[in-house]
Amino acid sequence: xxxxxxxxxxxxxxxxxxxxxxxxxxxxxxxxxxxxxxxxxxxxxxxxxxxxxxxxxxxxxxxxxxxxxxxxxxxxxxxxxxxxxxxxxxxxxxxxxxxxxxxxxxxxxxxxxxxxxxxxxxxxxxxxxxxxxxxxxxxxxxxxxxxxxxxxxxxxxxxxxxxxxxxxxxxxxxxxxxxxxxxxxxxxxxxxxxxxxxxxxxxxxxxxxxxxxxx
Ligand code: G3P
Numbered sequence: 001x002x003x004x005x006x007x008x009x010x011x012x013x014x015x016x017x018x019x020x021x022x023x024x025x026x027x028x029x030x031x032x033x034x035x036x037x038x039x040x041x042x043x044x045x046x047x048x049x050x051x052x053x054x055x056x057x058x059x060x061x062x063x064x065x066x067x068x069x070x071x072x073x074x075x076x077x078x079x080x081x082x083x084x085x086x087x088x089x090x091x092x093x094x095x096x097x098x099x100x101x102x103x104x105x106x107x108x109x110x111x112x113x114x115x116x117x118x119x120x121x122x123x124x125x126x127x128x129x130x131x132x133x134x135x136x137x138x139x140x141x142x143x144x145x146x147x148x149x150x151x152x153x154x155x156x157x158x159x160x161x162x163x164x165x166x167x168x169x170x171x172x173x174x175x176x177x178x179x180x181x182x183x184x185x186x187x188x189x190x191x192x193x194x195x196x197x198x199x200x201x202x203x204x205x206x207x208x209x210x211x212x213x214x215x
Contacts, residue, residue, distance in 0.1 A: 001175040004183035006163060008032045008042055010049065012186035017050055024052035026105070026127070026163065026183040028083065029059060040076065047077035055105045055125075057083035058093070066093035067100075074102040081124065083107045086114050091121040098122025105161065110138075115147040119158035125181070130174060131164035141173045148178030168192050 004024035005016050008031040016022045025046055032039040039056075047054045054077070058069040070082040070093060081103045084090045094104045098121070105125040106118030110133060115126045128147065133140035147160055162174035162182040168191050174182045184192075 001179055002181045003189070004052070004161070004181055005189065006031070006165070006183040006185050008035050008039075008046070009186070010042070010045060013046055013049060016186065016189055021189065022050070022052070024054065024181070024183075025050055026055040026083075026161070028057050028107070043073075043080070044076050047079050051079065053079050053081045053103065055081045055083045055107075055127075057085075057107065061085070061087070061089060063089040063092035063096065066090065067096045070097045070102055070104070071100070074100075081105050083127075084123075086118060091117060094118060094121040094123050098124075107163070111143060112146045112150060115158075115160070116150055119151060119156045123158050125159050125161045127161040127163040127183070128179075129164035130162050130170055131166040133164075134166070134170070141170075141177045144174055144179050145177040152178075 002023050003021055004026050005013055005022045006026050007013060008027040013025055032042060035042055043054060043056045056073050058066040060066055060069055066084055073080050073082045082097055083105045084093050086106050086108050094106060097104050103124040105127055106123040107127045109115050109118060109126045109128045118126045128144055130140040144162060151158060159180035162179040165171060165182055165184045165188055168188055171182050171184055171192060
């Protein structure tokens with residue numbers, strides 16, 4: 001499973017990119033609003049800094065508007081991906097953008113049928129919102145496993161992005177369930193680095209090393 005970072009914060013993107021752990025970025029209007037800058041300028045900076053895909057959400061809700069926005073987003077940088085909400089208008093926009101060779105990320109996916117429809121319309125990615133489902137007591141990991149099975153059975157190229165990740169355990173479970181990508185907040189990525197036995201192991205090695213280092 002590949003890892004993207006779910007943020008619009010350039011500092012977090014640079015830090016994780018320097019560690020070699022991410023190969024893409026997903027943003028949304030909420031994440032961009034937190035940064036308080038012009039969203040398109042922010043996205044252009046992000047796309048310039050990373051090699052991989054950068055998802056940026058269309059905010060008009062009619063197909064025609066989303067296609068117009070999508071063309072503008074795609075023109076910002078070669079690695080831009082247009083995030084399109086899972087609606088009838090969104091599906092029309094995904095189809096049109098796919099015909100134009102523009103990559104799309106169908107967002108706000110909550111079940112297998114929505115994922116199937118988005119993939120059939122031509123979405124490059126479908127983003128299933130794991131955390132928001134789990135918050136409501138739904139088996140989001142089971143749904144992810146089913147979507148992967150449906151895509152594989154039908155030879156569909158659309159990749160599954162596990163989004164709305166709340167903790168490290170969800171990352172592991174999404175990887176086992178067959179998500180192609182997890183887009184993970186910075187805090188969770190940093191928690192994935194750590195294990196108390198790693199910290200204790202380093203301390204012990206350093207302590208023992210001091211006993212012989214000046215001999
Ligand atoms: O980018 C979409 C998704 O990751 C949002 O997550 O935490 O708002 O449910 P969250």
